[in-house]
Amino acid sequence: MIITDTHTHLYSEAFDEDRYEMISRALDKGISRFFIPAIDSSYTSSMLQLEKDYPENIFLMMGLHPTHVKENYKEELTHVQDMLSKHKFYAVGEIGIDLYWDKSTLDIQKHAFKTQIQLAKKHKLPIVIHCREAFDEIFEVLETEKSDDLFGIFHCFTGTLEQAHRAMSYNMKLGIGGVVTFKNGKIDQFLNQIDLSHIVLETDAPYLSPVPYRGKRNESSYIINVLKKLALLYNLSLEEVAEITTRNSKAIFKI
Numbered sequence: 001m002i003i004t005d006t007h008t009h010l011y012s013e014a015f016d017e018d019r020y021e022m023i024s025r026a027l028d029k030g031i032s033r034f035f036i037p038a039i040d041s042s043y044t045s046s047m048l049q050l051e052k053d054y055p056e057n058i059f060l061m062m063g064l065h066p067t068h069v070k071e072n073y074k075e076e077l078t079h080v081q082d083m084l085s086k087h088k089f090y091a092v093g094e095i096g097i098d099l100y101w102d103k104s105t106l107d108i109q110k111h112a113f114k115t116q117i118q119l120a121k122k123h124k125l126p127i128v129i130h131c132r133e134a135f136d137e138i139f140e141v142l143e144t145e146k147s148d149d150l151f152g153i154f155h156c157f158t159g160t161l162e163q164a165h166r167a168m169s170y171n172m173k174l175g176i177g178g179v180v181t182f183k184n185g186k187i188d189q190f191l192n193q194i195d196l197s198h199i200v201l202e203t204d205a206p207y208l209s210p211v212p213y214r215g216k217r218n219e220s221s222y223i224i225n226v227l228k229k230l231a232l233l234y235n236l237s238l239e240e241v242a243e244i245t246t247r248n249s250k251a252i253f254k255i
Helices: 019-028 041-053 073-086 103-122 135-145 161-169 220-234 238-253
Strands: 003-005 031-036 058-060 092-098 127-132 152-154 172-176 199-201
Touching: 003 199, 003 220, 003 238, 019 031, 019 220, 031 041, 031 220, 031 238, 041 058, 041 073, 073 103, 092 103, 092 135, 103 127, 103 135, 127 135, 161 172, 172 238, 199 220, 199 238, 220 238
Parallel strands: 003 031, 031 058, 092 127, 127 152, 152 172, 172 199
Antiparallel strands: none
């Protein structure tokens, strides 16, 4: 059984004490493919080191996270552009809009998001979208960029069934993680109305730990709990859900 974690920050400082042990725990459970989203240029060297350490398992993205779109965002976007031109990446991400922490940067977040979508198209790569309290704003940008070469993953999807269908209309898979195990997560109430061909698994480690680890540091091995929840919701075996969601990830990341 091959399990894919399509979104995990393995380079995070939260793993500095036990990074390699944590990755080993995931590998031991059959999680053998880890897709690593970028945040900003300060993490690039750590990401490249992880890829060097686990060349068969680690797949890198490049991008500027919306919460890190600050005064220097144009310099950061230049870094993204430079890295995409000289290194192999599997997606542009994570990118998007986050209005939970800072609404004052909305205009430059939109500009950074749109610019990176265009970079993804130029390099024929998928995008991985971060959306927090910004569905309308995200959809507004996606509508202006809608085309056959726009595709990717709506990371950490927490919206409604209607928003799920709209996300999928832009050629997006839905990234499903720990939230699906929460009592108040809500997406478990309608997720099985969406064909599993539109779903990929993720952890967003070290964030958003699934039950029973909620409130603690998340890690990639905990994706098993997400897998179990989806197997229950779709009335399928763990192996079937793992196989279908891994196949979906291969289609997105072209592996």
